[in-house]
Amino acid sequence: MVFLSAERMNGHLLARFARARFAPNRYDLIALALIGAAAVLVTHGAQQMGQPLAGPHILPVSLDPARLPEYALRTTLRMFAAILASLAFTLVVATVAAKSRKAELVIVPMLDILQSVPVLGFLTFTVTFFMGLFPTSELGLELASIFAVFTAQAWNMTFSFYQSLRTLPGDLDEVARQFGLSPWRRFIRFELPFATPALVWNTMMSMSAGWFFVVASEAITVGKTTATLPGIGSWIALAIERRDFAAVAWAVGAMAVVIVLYDQFLFRPIVAWADKFRFEQTASQEQPRSWFFDVLRRTRLFRRIASPFGRALARLPRLALPSLSLPRLGRVRTGRWFDRLWVAAVTAAAGWAAWTIFRYIATTLTIHDALTATSLGLITLARVLALIAIASAVWVPIGVWIGLRPAWSQRIQPVAQFLAAFPANVLFPVAVVAIIAWRRDPNIWLSPLIALGAQWYILFNVVAGASALPGDLKEAAGVFHLRSWQRWRDFILPGIFPYYVTGALTASGGSWNASIVAEVVSWGHTRLEATGLGAFIAKATAAGDYRRVALGISVMSVFVIALNRALWRPMYAYAEKHLRLD
């Protein structure tokens, strides 16, 4: 999905979004098969490369608070690497998809599936693969971790950029064509600036999601091998192993500081800067602000440092880069026969891919295992839906209350966004200790962990929706003395619905991913386990049973995609058709 800037979502954007999401269904199957097969093949290949899982991969991590800044820094650098990789991927893949119809036919459904696949499940495969590439050094592990974060970030960014490129304003396109702008200059002067605000917002949302994955991917046990990278995630893992509650508290603090710094010094300034690219001819009433950006702009020193960069940037459009000038591929009508051939080739590849996955899984597993995984999937589905419902019941009224009070929402909104970014897995030990202390049933009491991090998406989207309710409608509701229930039914709920759907969809996706780490948790040697598909995948990963992992991920992907198609998309379509406030 593409995240719409919660502060400035409007019906027009939503319409674009809803339309773009209805990718042809048969391509979903094709893409699902291809992606799954690639994962299987990569693992297969890695296993055959010799001694991929040999050697101890435990790097010493100590729980000395003095080392914590260094660990935090390494975690942060991993995030940086991943976001840069995601940006590079976005610029290339989205551009190709937007310019070539053939590529588009494959790329768009692929992205749609990839963002539904629980990426944490992939860790098994990627760790194996990257460690196979660099069996003797830490680099393989680093790459595996970065790749895990990348897979959590890249898709919505790519989608956002692709959608921007496909919805370029027609009159500006005519100007660019009329003056004969070269493809490269056109990209720098027109396409990239137009896509920037949405891309920046999606990058920020991706970062938010990324913290969870970087924490989860720093300490991974696959079979007998435990792979640890110095960082906050492995610190937490060690603290859990040693039952060191103080160390957990330190990690929570360090994480909070890192996220706040990231937000204040990187993203707020970028959002404030990107505001000038917003495609609106009118000055907006409310501009995103960043004190740091203002300081930077005013500092003479910074200007001095920045001006060479600025000059270099200004020169960018003049670069003669014939190799980068993408010809207008496939947008020109090509023969129908060629199209059909292309679709047939892709379908054949997908069929072969599905067969590969099936053969891989079916070598040791039977239909019985598939049924087990499916029924476990139903349990996890029930868990996810129940928690989304509970979180909605709690946060929608609170969010509306806050959103209708501008003074409050300005203060609460950054906090809610911070909480959404905060990796909930850092907090898991606290909950686990409580469950152990009070001897509660893990099947029920582990469930809230699934939505611990995801619920904030509901809150901050609802706050944004409620603050965007038009003033005249608020006054009308007041003048006619709409009573509480009628006011909710006829005014508030329809008004915030599009925002709520965005929040709930994000929360749902996050919950599925979280189930893989939340359904099995431990504190020292005590292990708590809830029945569900997440636990199935987690246990298979711990046992190094690749086939079960592949089965679990396949089943979970199908569940996520089915839920998106059956619930969230119709809700989006409904919101677009009936609840637009413009």
Place this chain on the structure above:
Amino acid sequence: MTVTLERPAQTDAPLVEVAGLKHVYGKGGGAGLLVLNDVNLTLRAGEIVGLLGRSGSGKSTLLRSIAGLIAPTGGSVRVSDMAGDDQAHGVAMVFQSFALFPWLTVQKNVELGLEARGVPTEQRRKRTLAAIDLIGLDGFENAYPKELSGGMRQRVGLARALVVQPSVLLMDEPFSALDVLTAETLRTDLLDLWSEGRMPIRSILMVTHNIEEAVLMCDRILVFSSNPGRVIAEIKVDLPQPRRRLDPAFRALVDDIYARMTARPAGPPARQADAPGVGLGMALSHVSTNTLSGMIEALAASPNNGAAELGALGRDLNLEADELLPIAETLQLMRFAEIDGRAIRLTPAARRYDAAEVDARKQLFAQHLLAFVPLAAHIRRVLDDRASHQAPARRFRDELEDFMSEAYAEETMDAIVSWGRFAEIFAFHEDDDRFSLDDPA
């Protein structure tokens, strides 16, 4: 379709020559919508030519064909390249929506075309500042478009087009997004620059739907008919500049153009369902019933007392031709008015309508709607015939699309839904896109 660029030997050769131009939108074959048919146009140095027509008459398509932005289906466009030293293309365009890049300053926006042509930085700067100065934008070089008013934005659009020194300036309804006062100032400024020869251009070709604007600015006006777009009249404007709107000759010319734009085959639409343009295949304009009532009331009241000249009516009601004509024609279609050349006259039915109360008005409207709009009668008949008294709207939309493009079908459906609702001859449910007979009451 050929587009050729050449340097002519003599200076009085045509700047732009369009011959037998034809354009079909949509499906590549004959099933698409024919927007332009057999259009010929010759543009010479020293003249301002206006393309006048209602929306959908293909005049913007013609302009874009000349600009090289679209490739027409048939015919040829020749653009001669006369002036300038380093230019690649002899035309530049000004847009209705201004089409400025919001992330570029005024100066950068103006420089865009020069930058694309690889003009060296220093020369680019000089020419840009000169253009900004010429068009009255100095002081605004570093402003962003969002900080400017509409008039200032369109000045940037003009400067951006002029700075590349085109021989022909193409303008697509350049003043229609501006308020009346601003538009007038800009027109005057442009005409002054033109008459003083301070712009590097040799000719202006402008699209407009505003008759007065065309008469005010142009030396020659090509009047387009719609559906498909054709040139139905070419009018030379010999009035001396500066022209005054109150000048009787000016007004006579405006009225004359009104008459030409409403000229249609006389008599009631024939009742043949198969012929496009009449019967079921008649494209309707979505005119609100409030507007129709308002127009009947305005015509019935003094000083009109039932009849008026279209040009004068447009001035009185502050309506432009492409707003006024659909209203007048809808009234004519429903036999509430007759259009005769440049005048419109109410029928006796319209006078009864004017005098009646709401319920009687609705009844009268319903009678006329069912009698004179075949689509309304058709929908009503289908609903009456069915036991459930319901029918999906999709079905009628499909029938319409046999006769017209999707966009026209859409507008026709919108019109029939809103008229049918007002007349209470059927109900429409947007949720599941169906018609029914049941009354919400």
